Amino acid sequence: MAAAAKSWTLSGEQQELLIKSCFEAKEHSYSPYSKFRVGAALLTTDGKIVKGTNIENASYGGTICAERTALVKAVSDGVCSFIGLAVTSDVAEPISPCGMCRQFIREFCSNEMPIFLVPGDYFDKEKEASKKAPVKLTNLGELLPFSFGPGDLEKPRKPS
Numbered sequence: 001m002a003a004a005a006k007s008w009t010l011s012g013e014q015q016e017l018l019i020k021s022c023f024e025a026k027e028h029s030y031s032p033y034s035k036f037r038v039g040a041a042l043l044t045t046d047g048k049i050v051k052g053t054n055i056e057n058a059s060y061g062g063t064i065c066a067e068r069t070a071l072v073k074a075v076s077d078g079v080c081s082f083i084g085l086a087v088t089s090d091v092a093e094p095i096s097p098c099g100m101c102r103q104f105i106r107e108f109c110s111n112e113m114p115i116f117l118v119p120g121d122y123f124d125k126e127k128e129a130s131k132k133a134p135v136k137l138t139n140l141g142e143l144l145p146f147s148f149g150p151g152d153l154e155k156p157r158k159p160s
């Protein structure tokens with residue numbers, strides 16, 4: 001399908017589902033070292049939600065982020081077509097995927113797919129709406145410009 005033929009606008013309902021789901025994912029965070037809980041949720045092309053959270057390890061390098069957990073879960077179940085991603089943490093402003101996750105997202109998602117960066121206080125009823133940071137809507141094209149992706153490996157190369 002041509003990228004232009006695809007609409008990247010999600011309905012309000014889809015957005016709310018993604019946002020609710022990334023908060024649910026955060027509940028299962030295993031982050032005893034950083035104490036920085038992150039939740040991610042992917043919306044698949046066929047309308048399913050795949051949740052992921054950060055899972056740390058005593059051998060720190062073994063840690064995996066929420067975004068990659070969600071993608072690994074989906075892809076290992078044979079699902080690799082997505083129409084949205086939402087990410088949240090316990091921080092009151094939106095946080096953004098790390099560099100490694102951006103590259104990982106690049107493998108499976110379009111540059112135009114909406115990515116919602118959701119403030120951790122989104123559902124906080126005690127806090128006035130006017131004091132909350134807004135949800136940041138972005139996409140991979142913005143987060144990882146001039147990126148290297150699967151298509152680059154198809155390019156003709158100088159014979160060695």
Ligand SMILES: [Zn+2]
Binds near residue numbers: 065066
């Ligand atoms: Zn990451």
